[in-house]
Amino acid sequence: MDKKLSSFERGDELPEEFAKFFKGKAYLNMLTTKDVSIGNVTFEPGCRNNWHIHHKGGQILLVTGGKGYYQAYGSEPLLLQEGDVVEIPAETKHWHGATSESWFCHLAIEIPAQGSSNEWLEEVNDLQYKQVEEKTHE
Template sequence: MKNTGYYTIAILLILLTACNTPKESKKEFQLFEKGTKIENSNFTGTAWLNMLAAPDSLNTMYAGLVTFEPAAHTNWHSHPAGQILIVTQGEGYYQEEGKPKRILRIGETIKCLPNIKHWHGAAPNSEFAHIAISSRDKGPAQWFKPVLDEEYNGI
């Protein structure tokens, strides 16, 4: 039963692939609802969380859809077990500490290594969403300072 999280993630990925609309389409298809507005100091701007698969006593893995309004983003943070991000909507950014910021688009996947400080969020003129997958078996995310304007705006 410990592998049920892997099956859940595999099913989610199959649904995302099967339900993706062509890039030429002007109307975006939204597979999941935005969820609940995030009300904490770990984000700049407005973001929502739809927990797709919560951890439990049998499986410490979780998957959540995070949707960011334009320019909204996380603070610097790290995950003891690492994190996978699967971009599902819009254009956004990802940056690891000490490395250049990357532009992210629909269909891209990021593998954040364990304990690597990073941030991610929406570009200034685009709503942005990704599925975040991680595990709590090594502990919760560690949150740090907000992203400076120079870091967010730098290319």
């Protein structure tokens, strides 16, 4: 993949403090951290993050390239592609990542809130991921 799958530069491989919550390789280009945090996140095929919760603030994903998945705990997974928007309310356990055959890019917008935090949880294991692929296969 070239460095520019979307309109934004791919950025560098995630530092270990974040990479440990991802299965596979992902890259981050922070676009701004002033007032609101917006990062361009790029996932290699098959890469996904762990289940996690954004406490108090929530998150918005703006898909800018490739194909990926989003799943809120207890809900059916969604297949995402360029132009899709996902609004994730605060306190929602969820994960997101690339399909097994495509890179996936999104802008991750952290909704500002006093005392907000992220809680990283268990990984999305290979069986769970395979089931998502089967449910969303085009």
